[in-house]
Amino acid sequence: MANRYPAPALADVPEDIRARILEVQDKAGFVPNVFLALARRPDEWRAFFAYHDALMLKETGSLTKGDREMIVTATSAANQCLYCVVAHGALLRIYEKKPLVADQVAVNYRKADIAPRQRAMLDFAMKVCLRSHEVEESDFDALHAHGFDDEDIWDIAAITAFFGLSNRMASFSNMMPNPEFYLMGRVPREKK
Amino acid sequence: MANRYPAPALADVPEDIRARILEVQDKAGFVPNVFLALARRPDEWRAFFAYHDALMLKETGSLTKGDREMIVTATSAANQCLYCVVAHGALLRIYEKKPLVADQVAVNYRKADIAPRQRAMLDFAMKVCLRSHEVEESDFDALHAHGFDDEDIWDIAAITAFFGLSNRMASFSNMMPNPEFYLMGRVPREKK
């Protein structure tokens, strides 16, 4: 089982993309497959990561980095996307500093050891993921009750929507998670 | 029933975004609501439209503009996204020059008056939309048999995935289609 579409060699991707990939490699110690897999279409790559960064790296709002990865992990599990569950589950463990949380959220978030506000956040994310046409004002109320404001809610919905795109791209093209992700955040980190 | 989030005034959006919006307005005669609704977050707006353009305006591959709007209309109907069915149904009618095709594709694409290769294209798009985790090699074979190559298949999947994002954003935020869309392509165009 390997990626259905050949990934370009790093040497062959446009300069701006290569720069970002090298930066990631430098930080993570490896190149997550999504970076090369999508690079075969530079314009889509650029839009994908611009969207990703706008949602996942933004510094305003009340969603922590852990919250965001939790949304990605839960909704990607609902979409049965192997790449995203494994890769973002790793980030979730790291940001939340909880080695067990990603498996819990992926299998059944209702049983996960998370805060009540995170549970409410995931209930909403799952609704946007699975039946967005039924979202209504009472869903906003439920989140307001946990301290999320309308901008936070937009963040939850947009992260869910964006990774729904990512899930479909990864699944249709057989994108496989790098082996490194599976263990990340499960054991104490060594130097690096 | 109105958009859940206030749209910015055109005067308040960044210059690059305003330029594009004015260009669209000039061409269409009105500003489609998605352009202003998303403009409240400029970075997301830029990524969204960069992605949109990379998929919908690309000039290679065998998918016609009508094919692409047909994918959007069918999968947005499956996601029950009012904005996208109405707006892209309008474009579908125009590009295909078939005033009836959008309603057919939206209600039940199996009954639509479309070519067999378009039917195969929509079968695949619906699978990516609704159960992308089950896509497998035989799905590629079915499309190859109709003359689609692997790049075309990527296009079908990516368009489906991107508008799955768009559908969720529009539904959660109550984005309403402009009244102008409902009639476009149904009656012979007058000057404009």
Next chain:
Amino acid sequence: MANRYPAPALADVPEDIRARILEVQDKAGFVPNVFLALARRPDEWRAFFAYHDALMLKETGSLTKGDREMIVTATSAANQCLYCVVAHGALLRIYEKKPLVADQVAVNYRKADIAPRQRAMLDFAMKVCLRSHEVEESDFDALHAHGFDDEDIWDIAAITAFFGLSNRMASFSNMMPNPEFYLMGRVPREKK
């Protein structure tokens, strides 16, 4: 894509059926396909239209003609019946004098520009359409709260049930809506 079963010529149908068909043709300017498609079996035709008329032409109760066509449009969309969505969507636009309402109701009635009592009416109709075995007393209470009495509720259920029959007949036999329906009620009517 054409009707799976040949429709009889108007000249070959029984006198009473022909009279009604000519009357409809006179009023509408064309013969809706359902009238000829079902006429190949006169006894079923007579029962079908007797049932139709008992529900759709009755003059008692609080359901307006627009309400009734709205029920038909919403539930036919849930059943993905092309004929009924297009034909009754046309009537809905005309009776409600709202050119946009049929597309809204067909794609996602929760987003449609309709009255709260119509929303409650459609919630109930959809439950009868999709999971009638779960209807219970609280569903009646919800409608009473909007001023519907038990006879109105019977009307909503019966219209939903009858068009569920109609949807299945149309879909299995590939009954196609007349082209005239697609545009009806979208543009100001000319004399006729």
Next chain:
Amino acid sequence: MANRYPAPALADVPEDIRARILEVQDKAGFVPNVFLALARRPDEWRAFFAYHDALMLKETGSLTKGDREMIVTATSAANQCLYCVVAHGALLRIYEKKPLVADQVAVNYRKADIAPRQRAMLDFAMKVCLRSHEVEESDFDALHAHGFDDEDIWDIAAITAFFGLSNRMASFSNMMPNPEFYLMGRVPREKK
């Protein structure tokens, strides 16, 4: 748990309806509840039974009376309609002269002791019942292979569609089967 709507007294129903009811009572030994329950609306009653008779009493085509009741029992079970499963299960046992067949068909028709052509017939009926929008030419082919012609297929679809209406009316209004039905056809009939 009783019928949600009061049934009229036999003395209060129109003459033509009463005559039919008395005829049924004379033959069956009791009045099946559907006859009185629907009689509160005479026009609907007349259309309902005219439709019923056109489909269930017709004397042409290859469907036996047992086949027809088998379709009703299987699809009514799919719709979880208590009245129709019990009442028509009774008729199925009687016409097929098989005391066990109705329970088998109602619980899981795939396990029922029925002929291969009946299995094919039920596969199609269930498709019309549950996802009529997906019916296509290959479904007709499968039935032709078992000797059903296009008129028989219309019969299967129409019976399924009509009892889908009946199921919804019975479930929403809490119509309860007469106690007599439960045992009919299970034990050898005595005089009567």
Next chain:
Amino acid sequence: MANRYPAPALADVPEDIRARILEVQDKAGFVPNVFLALARRPDEWRAFFAYHDALMLKETGSLTKGDREMIVTATSAANQCLYCVVAHGALLRIYEKKPLVADQVAVNYRKADIAPRQRAMLDFAMKVCLRSHEVEESDFDALHAHGFDDEDIWDIAAITAFFGLSNRMASFSNMMPNPEFYLMGRVPREKK
């Protein structure tokens, strides 16, 4: 349609199993097929019936024998298991002394003539049967309100879970109910 796996002859099963089977035969007048069908694997047989007895013959708690068979009948119907609906429906009729209740519970338990506490019991059993991952504290509250304590709730869940196992074994292996079950409890018992 016969059992997919040959059942051993009674003479060939281990002594302890034969003894139990003879005891059942003595009491019921026939050997229910499940006893011989599973006896081809003695260790599984012993575990199956030990589990069965621990749940169905236990003498503590507030669940009556009728309650337990009602849970089995309702959830086995949801799983479309012919063997268990027919066999345990028979026991349900006998224990509840209600000849009609099993068919009601099997077709649509919401319409059955049962006590409100039994309705609550079945609502919970169906949730454990169909979406156990969604069970939460409010489900326990609903049962407490009807007088069930936590041990009763364990019983309901365990009976549902055990017969979910039984349903899958019976369906996959085509286990057919003995003809005797179909009539049991429907007519007054004769001596025996």
Next chain:
Amino acid sequence: MANRYPAPALADVPEDIRARILEVQDKAGFVPNVFLALARRPDEWRAFFAYHDALMLKETGSLTKGDREMIVTATSAANQCLYCVVAHGALLRIYEKKPLVADQVAVNYRKADIAPRQRAMLDFAMKVCLRSHEVEESDFDALHAHGFDDEDIWDIAAITAFFGLSNRMASFSNMMPNPEFYLMGRVPREKK
């Protein structure tokens, strides 16, 4: 989030159960929660583990220990059972000597790095898990083609059915996997 029902102290469980628990503890280094959680009901405990052992420890047939744990992991993921996915995923990694395989099988077994015969095995297990009423002879043929005989197929079905029971018990009672399981088989084992 903790187990809904208090587990007994090891000192309080019957001797035979305690002996087995101590044996497991000795081998694994900890007591898996299921052993104590179920021990509050000794008869159910004994039946549960007798069944478990009959299926999981049997020494005949072509299913390897890895195959069996793979079935458990895949079907428990379909049932969203946190305890079983985590605990049996650990065993799967160990038996298959593949640190990545459990996460793959749990998220989307179609993408897992497993043998074609294992894929066929899981396709069947998932059908037994999710729609056992639809199993038919062609499902047996598909497994025969991969070298499974009828006894192997019984094993696959029985393991699926048994863990369906286990999944429901664990989910309804909030049984949480021991932290030790999450990491087992992911990193090279140290002495122990």
